[in-house]
Structures are given as C-alpha cells and as structure tokens.
Amino acid sequence: MPKLTFVQSDGTRMEISAEAGRSVMEAAIANSIPGIVAECGGSMACATCHVFLDDATAELAGPLAADEDDMLDFSAVPRRATSRLSCQVQVADTFKGAVITIPETQV
C-alpha cells in the first residue's frame, strides 16, 4: 500500500499506509490525522479538508476539477500552487513517499 506522510503546521510528521482508490481525506480520518476536519464528509461542500501536496504528488494527482478549484478560493488558509481538497484526491499506487502538509487551520 502507498505510504503517505502528513506534516502538521508545527512540523510534526505522521506516516500512514493508505489503500489505493480511497480519498486522501478518508485515509487521514481513518488514521486519526489531526487537522483534516472534513465537515461535509467528502461531498465537497465545506472546504475544511484543505492540504498542500508535494510537487511530485500534485503532478500524479492530476488536474483539479472546476468546482474544486473554485472552492479552494474559500479555504481558511490561502491556497498555494499545490493546494487540494483532500476528499477529491484519490490515493494511487504511484504515490510513493507522498508528503502532505496540513494548513494551520481549516476554519
């Protein structure tokens, strides 16, 4: 299973194994990673599962859909080039050593 490393805004790192095919948000919630709130549970209504991907993973994750792109403009911490809503990113077998940074706040 691909390994994902979550990095908190204070630098704390946690590594998990995630099943390919489920969303990064679901993998994070299932492993009790702090800082991924996901109020709407993955229906892309709340913008509280915002993450920053490392460049390589961002490339592998593919382009964002228009509605995700729109919603990222409303995240609590301003978006960056590799911002994604983690509910919209599917874990893939190609994610080797993905580093996923969690913003300071989601609300």
Added chain:
Amino acid sequence: MAIGVRSYDEVSLAQLRADPYPTYRTLRAEAPVAWLAPAGIHLATRFDDIMRIEKDHETFPALDLRSLQIKAMGHSLMRRDGADHGRQRRALDPTFAPGVAKRHWQPLFEDIANDIIEGLYEQGRADLFSDFAAPLASRCLMHILGLTQIDWRDLCRWSQALMDATGNYGDDPAIWARGKEAYDSIDRAIEARVPELQEAPDQSAISSMLHAEDPLDMADLRANAKVIVGGGLNEPRDATCTAVLGMLTNPDQLARVREDETLWRIVFEEAVRWIAPIGLYPRRVARRVEIGGAVLEGGDAIGLSVASACHDEDHFDDGERFDIFRKRSPHLAFGAGPHFCLGTWIARMQVGQIGVPALFHRLPNLRLDPDHEPAIEGWVFRGPTSLRVVWDA
C-alpha cells in the same frame, strides 16, 4: 456499559424557548443522549456524538416519514439519503456554490443592503430585526429562489409559518393551519414563475432545478423550494441580528474588528456558534445502537442539538461567551456530513461580508437602544426577535 435512555422532564417547552442552554449544559454532563419528555424526542447534546451520527447515515438516516419538516414543507432533499439526496443537491450547486455566491450574488446583495440602510439612515433608530435583517434576508432570498415577483413581506410571513410548523413539537393545530396556508401560497408563486424560468434560465434555485442535467420533477422542486424558504430567510436573518448583538455587547472586540476588517469572517462564525440559528434537527435510528451511554432502538428518532454541541465544554471554553478571539475550532452550526448546510457560502457572504459590516460602516456610533433590551427566543430555531439600536444620523 450501556444503560436505558434517561427521561428528562425537569424543563418545559416554554423554558426551552426562553433559554435552552442551561438544560443543554445539564444534559451534556448527565445524560448526553436523553429522552426529552416535554418535546417527545430523544436528544443528543454532545459535539462528538453528533459528529459521529452525522458521519454514519447508514445507522442514522435523514429520511424519516414522521418528520415534522415533511409534514410542513413536503419531502425535500433534506430528508433524503445517498444517491437520491446527492442528485438533488448537485442540481442546486449552480445557485449555491461559493464561487457563484461571490461572483453572481455579492454585487446584487450589496445593492440590497445599501438600499435598506439608505431608507433607515435619517431616522437614527431602528429595530434591526424587522427593519434590516428580515428585509435583507427576504429580498436576497427572492433572487436566490427565483421568486422575484413576490412581496418580501409575504416571503417573511411564509418562512416563519413554515419554520413554526417544522418546530411544532407541541402539535398546535393553529400552527399547522398557518403552515398550510404558507405552503399553498409558495406553490402558487412557484407555479407563476416556472414558465418564465423554463424559457429564460438564470442562476436561481428554481431555474437550477428545472435545468439540471437530470432535472427535478415538480414535487421535488416544490419541496426543495420550501426548505430553501425556511433556511434562506430565518437563518440569515437571525445570524445577522446575533452578530450585531455580539459586536454591540463587546465593544473591545468591535474596536479590533474596525482595525482589521478581515475579522468580519470570524465575527460571523462566532455568532452562529454562540447562538446557532438552527438549534436542533432530527435523524432516524435505523438499527439498535449505543451512543452517548444510551441504547437507541431501530425506529427511534433523535434530535441533534447542534446548539448544544456549539457550547460543548470539550470543544469550547466558556461557550456561552461571544469571543472572536477564542481558539479556532470547527463548530456545528452548519451541521456536518452530506447535509452540511447548502446555504453556508451565501450566508457567509450575505451576512458576514455584506450585511453586518455595512451597518457598522454606514451608521455612525451604532449602539444598543438603552430603553429597549434585546429579546432572544427559541430552541429548535433561535435568535434575537427584537434588536433596537440607535445611531448619530
């Protein structure tokens, strides 16, 4: 170990309407899932239990044919689950998505807010509930719905009647009768507009439902429109008054907001946490389950007190205090899970970015009217019912 559900009857409905928070505090501590005898419902009052319920729609579905809301408004997307709910919810995205709120609705709503303030300015005093918050919410909602031909005062009346019926746990026949009259009036207003919106689509909710890739039938459209009437009027109205009240009773915080206008966003979130406009909504229990130390049986109904969750000691210090500088933490005023409030992004813009700041920008030395105490009421739905203010015109 699980115990039977404790029945709590040490409070009356009138006491809950006056101030439910002391009861919620007791229930969170002593019986976080209880049978609230005077209302005839189970009630969950802790944040973590409610979050668990909202993320498990297999065990706690939204669909309950006994729902007061279905009786009051028809069977809308709010009482549906899974694909059925998702399809109808997606149909409404072109009206409610955050980018649409900003690009399409914001300029129009700014004009409406300015127009109302213009009309009030000279009088130097107002009841912000009836003179500002209600007309702002109602006039914006006419556009959101697509019912631009109606009188905003009628829409206020209809919304109140539907909401009173939805919260009619006391089963008062007069409340049902007023609800039915509003129901029929809204259907007639929709009927009148549908042909035009069929011909000329716009960004409104009725138009979005008609022109969705998988269009909604008229029964679904009518029920969803009524839910939008209820949620789109009373809630932004009450959030507006609550946010103004929070600011006017905390002048030190207001001073900081005047220095840093980006804080208006937090003012709004803290206001809806402090006094959640929707205090309570129900879920059905699909199978025997243990939660909050109690065992519920399949077929039970349970009310989720998000108002209580927003004051939960495990998540908020001193929850009854309005404090925009409290530790940032998710609240549950918009609910959670697939039914996360559809109107969230419009509300944040309409109330948080436009309505409330406009009052403080335009009305010099805005303050509470010393001769009239603000009144706050309700438990299923709660907010100020009168907010008299004065300013230096």
